[in-house]
Amino acid sequence: MVEQTAISPRRAVQNQVLLEARGISKGFPGVWEHLILDHIDFDVRAGEVHSLLGENGAGKTVIANILSGYYGRTAGEIRVKGKAVNFSSPREGLAHGIAMVHQELMLVPAFTVAQNVMVGLKAPNLSFHLQQVEKKLAELTAHYGIQVDPRARVEDLSAGEQQRVEILKVLFHEPEVLLLDEPTSLLTPQEADQLFVVLRGMADEGKGIVFITHKMREVFAVSDRVTVLKLGKMQGTCYISETTEDELTRRTFGETVPDYMERPPVKFKENALEVQHLVPKGLEDKANTAGLSFALHKGEILGLAGVAGNGQSELIECITGLRPAAQGEILILDRNMTDCLPRAFIELGVAHIPERRREVGMVEQMFVAENVVLKDYRTPPFSNHTVLNHKEITRHTEGIVTRFNALVPDLWKTECRILSGGNIQRLILGRETWRKPPVIIASHPTEGLDAKAIRHTWELFLELRENGSGILLISEDLDEIMSLSDRIGVIFESAIVGMVEGKGADREQLGHWMAGGRLPAATT
Amino acid sequence: MELAHVWGILFISLHAMVPITLAAIGETIEESAGLFNIGLEGILLLSALTGALGAEASGSATIGLLAGMGTGALIGLLFGVINTYLKGSQLITGVGINLFAFGFVALLLILLGAPGFHSVPRDAQIQLIPLGVGSLSPLVFVTVILAIAVWWLLNRSQLGLKIKAVGENPAAADVAGIRVNALRVGTAIAAGVLAGLAGAYLSVDWFGAVTKEITAGRGFIALATVVFSGLNPLLALLGGFIFGFFDGFATWIATYPGIKKIIPWQFVAMAPYVVTLLVVAGAIGRVRFPKGLGVPYLRE
Numbered sequence A: 001m002v003e004q005t006a007i008s009p010r011r012a013v014q015n016q017v018l019l020e021a022r023g024i025s026k027g028f029p030g031v032w033e034h035l036i037l038d039h040i041d042f043d044v045r046a047g048e049v050h051s052l053l054g055e056n057g058a059g060k061t062v063i064a065n066i067l068s069g070y071y072g073r074t075a076g077e078i079r080v081k082g083k084a085v086n087f088s089s090p091r092e093g094l095a096h097g098i099a100m101v102h103q104e105l106m107l108v109p110a111f112t113v114a115q116n117v118m119v120g121l122k123a124p125n126l127s128f129h130l131q132q133v134e135k136k137l138a139e140l141t142a143h144y145g146i147q148v149d150p151r152a153r154v155e156d157l158s159a160g161e162q163q164r165v166e167i168l169k170v171l172f173h174e175p176e177v178l179l180l181d182e183p184t185s186l187l188t189p190q191e192a193d194q195l196f197v198v199l200r201g202m203a204d205e206g207k208g209i210v211f212i213t214h215k216m217r218e219v220f221a222v223s224d225r226v227t228v229l230k231l232g233k234m235q236g237t238c239y240i241s242e243t244t245e246d247e248l249t250r251r252t253f254g255e256t257v258p259d260y261m262e263r264p265p266v267k268f269k270e271n272a273l274e275v276q277h278l279v280p281k282g283l284e285d286k287a288n289t290a291g292l293s294f295a296l297h298k299g300e301i302l303g304l305a306g307v308a309g310n311g312q313s314e315l316i317e318c319i320t321g322l323r324p325a326a327q328g329e330i331l332i333l334d335r336n337m338t339d340c341l342p343r344a345f346i347e348l349g350v351a352h353i354p355e356r357r358r359e360v361g362m363v364e365q366m367f368v369a370e371n372v373v374l375k376d377y378r379t380p381p382f383s384n385h386t387v388l389n390h391k392e393i394t395r396h397t398e399g400i401v402t403r404f405n406a407l408v409p410d411l412w413k414t415e416c417r418i419l420s421g422g423n424i425q426r427l428i429l430g431r432e433t434w435r436k437p438p439v440i441i442a443s444h445p446t447e448g449l450d451a452k453a454i455r456h457t458w459e460l461f462l463e464l465r466e467n468g469s470g471i472l473l474i475s476e477d478l479d480e481i482m483s484l485s486d487r488i489g490v491i492f493e494s495a496i497v498g499m500v501e502g503k504g505a506d507r508e509q510l511g512h513w514m515a516g517g518r519l520p521a522a523t524t
Numbered sequence B: 001m002e003l004a005h006v007w008g009i010l011f012i013s014l015h016a017m018v019p020i021t022l023a024a025i026g027e028t029i030e031e032s033a034g035l036f037n038i039g040l041e042g043i044l045l046l047s048a049l050t051g052a053l054g055a056e057a058s059g060s061a062t063i064g065l066l067a068g069m070g071t072g073a074l075i076g077l078l079f080g081v082i083n084t085y086l087k088g089s090q091l092i093t094g095v096g097i098n099l100f101a102f103g104f105v106a107l108l109l110i111l112l113g114a115p116g117f118h119s120v121p122r123d124a125q126i127q128l129i130p131l132g133v134g135s136l137s138p139l140v141f142v143t144v145i146l147a148i149a150v151w152w153l154l155n156r157s158q159l160g161l162k163i164k165a166v167g168e169n170p171a172a173a174d175v176a177g178i179r180v181n182a183l184r185v186g187t188a189i190a191a192g193v194l195a196g197l198a199g200a201y202l203s204v205d206w207f208g209a210v211t212k213e214i215t216a217g218r219g220f221i222a223l224a225t226v227v228f229s230g231l232n233p234l235l236a237l238l239g240g241f242i243f244g245f246f247d248g249f250a251t252w253i254a255t256y257p258g259i260k261k262i263i264p265w266q267f268v269a270m271a272p273y274v275v276t277l278l279v280v281a282g283a284i285g286r287v288r289f290p291k292g293l294g295v296p297y298l299r300e
Helices: A060-067 A090-095 A113-119 A130-144 A159-171 A189-204 A216-222 A245-253 A312-318 A342-348 A357-361 A368-372 A390-403 A421-433 A451-466 A478-484 A507-514 B003-032 B040-058 B061-083 B090-111 B138-156 B158-168 B170-175 B180-206 B218-229 B233-255 B265-283
Strands: A017-026 A037-045 A049-053 A075-080 A083-085 A098-101 A177-181 A208-213 A225-230 A233-239 A271-280 A292-297 A301-305 A325-332 A350-353 A439-443 A470-475 A487-492 A495-501 B117-119 B209-211
Touching (some): A017 A060, A017 A208, A037 A075, A037 A208, A049 A060, A049 A216, A060 A098, A060 A177, A090 A098, A098 A159, A113 A130, A130 A159, A130 A189, A159 A189, A189 A216, A189 A507, A216 A245, A225 A245, A233 A245, A292 A301, A292 A470, A292 A495, A301 A451, A301 A478, A301 A507, A312 A439, A312 A470, A342 A350, A350 A421, A357 A421, A368 A390, A368 A421, A439 A451, A478 A507, A487 A507, A495 A507, B003 B138, B003 B158, B003 B180, B003 B218, B003 B233, B040 B061, B040 B090, B040 B209, B061 B090, B061 B180, B090 B209, B138 B180, B138 B233, B158 B180, B170 B180, B180 B209, B218 B233, B218 B265, B233 B265
Parallel strands (some): A049 A208, A049 A225, A098 A177, A177 A208, A301 A470, A301 A487
Antiparallel strands (some): A017 A037, A017 A075, A075 A083, A271 A325, A487 A495, B117 B209
């Protein structure tokens, strides 16, 4: 972690307000629970890093998208240097010196770094300034200490490097205000620290930086001020020097989340899931020939940490039958399941809480009750000789909806596509865990849930663990992995590069492994 | 085979290359931006008719070509708007254009009093350029120049970069300040103009007449050429020439004395289409298309 530099508490207070939002509100069509944003006041001044802190679903991304002109707003006013503005596209935002780095990378993978930058230039249609762009990029990278080759093709770069390209791309427009939406989500802790150095450098030049995150550590590492959002509502703005981590946590989450959930030792010795020398199909070129090997015991939570794109998705697909293996074996409850179909995995009791919940976890166009019995409809009591038992399905769905506090207008009339991510996740959690399955593959299981629901989910996982379920927890969120896991493995380039006990695991060590065991080169 | 035959086949090939290549490079532009118009055949057919009528009415071949291009532009505009701002289905719109064209052209030819056939007066046709060993249409040269120009546009200009960005990742292009839908509609119009020129060329220049089967699947072969070329206009030129060659070769064989007795002419006439199939089968999987192809762009 970066040592906190001494920031004079009110350094930025006299500086000019670059961007100001007054009473911004936003409601999305089809979302009936609450306003996505409810009268938000927010401003960023020259020379400061202003963090927007909140849980998933708090509306941080939405406000950034509104400020940058990507989304429209329902009510409220935006002022740039005191002048009211009305953007209807990101293009107008850029023209006013406001640039946004989106969480999902807005790059053209087939283009080089320089071409990606060039796309956004205001140059005559028949001109072509590739060489000048490459030259100016080289200057920018040197100036800010961001290492990236202007001629590299974006699809060949790592996620961390792509993130840097994204930042370079907006810096090229010399914006006065830079909005960064969860820029560290794809980075190792070390890479994140490098980014903070870059951001502080930009603030020192007089730019206003809006830094969006849900991680407390990062707020304290980089910001001057912080604004807390919760479920679309303002929880206040304050100077970082005048607040404490505990106070911010209370405001953000309502309650504190423990660093480590205490639990009795693992009772079982048998394997729930064993993977030997696995190389998922499609990764033959990238993966090591030794492949991926690990064992998950019954009654154990094994956390798998790693930067996205290191073979996690492919591993999950292999051990749920969605992708064949190019090499190696998959044993579930000591049965060889290599190359079996997904249904065989389901019938053996492998529950899957997928990362892409809308695409993989649900059929969005189907109704709530249909989705809840998506894996059980074949068997009684939900169907008898291929005829669905409507009454039984309704009763079962009601039970899950109630138990998991999902907000659902109607079981048989509400299509899942209009539900929020958090509510979809509640339904998936219910569907996947009600049978107390022996193996649970959970990818980012609490993403989009509020603190109370996260707490409930963790307690549910510990209960299932006591009951003998082996849980494989895959997440980029180190906090969650460290709180829940009995053991923590780190995946890098489709191989397990390190494995430690969960209790007392060292964040630095994990970050080191996540970067492939090599310390990243210094950027300054 | 005499030398005159070689020149003959070459010239037929070059003439057959023109409509396929023109339509293919137009389609290349719009596919680069993410629009896939399966209605090329329909645009060719409609503009062959309007081109012929325009030339006939004005007595000028140039006006005929312009009429064809105007027709193409109009359909391109329609296709573009439906599939961007109105978020329609590109496949269905394209099929709709084809079905409309087949029916409309057949109907209009009947109304003109000549079911299935309508010839363009000799002096309203394009004057060929005599080259000693034969004559070539000026549009052959125009096609070659356009292919090079479009290649340059797509690969060596700011506009081309924007077009490709819109096709690969429209959200990224939007964030970069590009008007995604407007640019897409623009490429659809450009594609329509080129397909319209190709159609008018068929009636005003090459055949000197319009029939309801005049296009004979050339719009679809142009689509195949786009696949073969991997969105490279220069390869589309080559692809157009290959198909043109087999087209010409088939015509030559079919008219060569004696051959009819050995191979039925229907089989010979199949040659260009069979070659199309084989080439495309070989190219598919090897070629990489824009990620945003065929998908309307929604911001929120």
